[in-house]
Amino acid sequence: MINTNTDDFKEEVDSVEEVQSEENISEESGSDSNSESEFGEIELKCPSCSPQDETWHQIIKSGQSPVARCMDCGQINSYRISRPKKKTLKIIVSQMENTTVFQTTFNEEERFFVDDEIIVDDDISGTAYPIVITSLGMKEQKRPAAFAKDLDTIWGRAIDEVTVKIAIQDKDITKSFDQKVPGDFSYIVGQNVKIDGKTYPIVSIKIRGGGFRSKAGETVLAKKIKRVYAKKPHRMYDSGKRENR
Numbered sequence: 413m414i415n416t417n418t419d420d421f422k423e424e425v426d427s428v429e430e431v432q433s434e435e436n437i438s439e440e441s442g443s444d445s446n447s448e449s450e451f452g453e454i455e456l457k458c459p460s461c462s463p464q465d466e467t468w469h470q471i472i473k474s475g476q477s478p479v480a481r482c483m484d485c486g487q488i489n490s491y492r493i494s495r496p497k498k499k500t501l502k503i504i505v506s507q508m509e510n511t512t513v514f515q516t517t518f519n520e521e522e523r524f525f526v527d528d529e530i531i532v533d534d535d536i537s538g539t540a541y542p543i544v545i546t547s548l549g550m551k552e553q554k555r556p557a558a559f560a561k562d563l564d565t566i567w568g569r570a571i572d573e574v575t576v577k578i579a580i581q582d583k584d585i586t587k588s589f590d591q592k593v594p595g596d597f598s599y600i601v602g603q604n605v606k607i608d609g610k611t612y613p614i615v616s617i618k619i620r621g622g623g624f625r626s627k628a629g630e631t632v633l634a635k636k637i638k639r640v641y642a643k644k645p646h647r648m649y650d651s652g653k654r655e656n657r
């Protein structure tokens with residue numbers, strides 16, 4: 413290790429890395445993390461005011477060649493969304509003595525690891541199941557890790573607690589935190605999330621499978637959440653003002 417910064421901030425870098433890799437994906441190849449929200453907001457890098465980190469944009473034209481307006485500086489930026497290929501997998505979940513079998517559709521490039529905690533949605537009932545992966549398989553062959561395209565079945569054990577990723581934006585820097593909560597725990601846009609004893613108002617919530625909730629009062633269960641976005645409040649304004657936007 414030559415770069416001492418990397419060591420000093422290892423913990424932060426580990427968690428921030430994922431945010432950045434999402435940025436890369438969304439800029440270059442597109443992914444579900446880049447899906448347009450029904451409320452017309454998307455996170456993109458802004459060449460004018462935020463070339464390194466994604467910032468919120470208001471979508472002003474969707475479709476083939478979409479454009480969005482940076483909500484920080486007002487510049488209009490074009491962007492690309494490519495739709496990844498999908499694959500439907502069989503999910504076999506054991507909970508106590510019971511076994512539930514259902515199917516879930518993933519992006520082909522989504523990668524799974526044994527012992528990872530994931531949340532899967534039943535394509536048919538729409539129910540979300542937090543599970544720990546106990547085994548991954550293609551035909552009869554088991555693997556410790558694999559992409560969705562190389563799998564046909566995921567075996568898992570149902571769990572009640574889920575890990576919710578929280579991105580806290582503080583001016584130009586976004587840090588990511590993990591929070592362990594029961595799957596039915598509610599996160600509410602406009603209300604505070606508490607991290608290390610500090611509170612941050614929730615600005616929006618990214619739903620698993622695409623879409624955002626960004627109106628004050630909108631509630632999402634932890635097991636349905638892909639990421640919670642909160643902002644370090646600016647001292648000049650109280651958080652109540654932000655909710656009214």
Ligand SMILES: [Zn+2]
Pocket residue numbers: 458459460461462482483484485486487
């Ligand atoms: Zn901008």
